[in-house]
């Protein structure tokens with residue numbers, strides 16, 4: 001299944017992904033960005049434009065489709 005992935009080692013915590021697509025990207029209790037668990041392929045498909053926008057604007061260039 002195609003889903004977004006994050007290379008957390010490159011994340012600069014700019015929060016842009018959360019601003020653009022809060023249904024997918026969240027900040028965990030430790031303060032790091034995570035992809036929400038248990039999202040279906042249909043949800044990724046319906047949010048594909050927002051996810052692509054987050055990938056394009058990611059300051060750390062650490063988001064991609066996996």
Ligand code: SF4
Nearest residue numbers: 011014015017058060
């Ligand atoms: S947009 Fe990229 S660098 Fe910014 S918080 Fe999200 S994953 Fe990290």
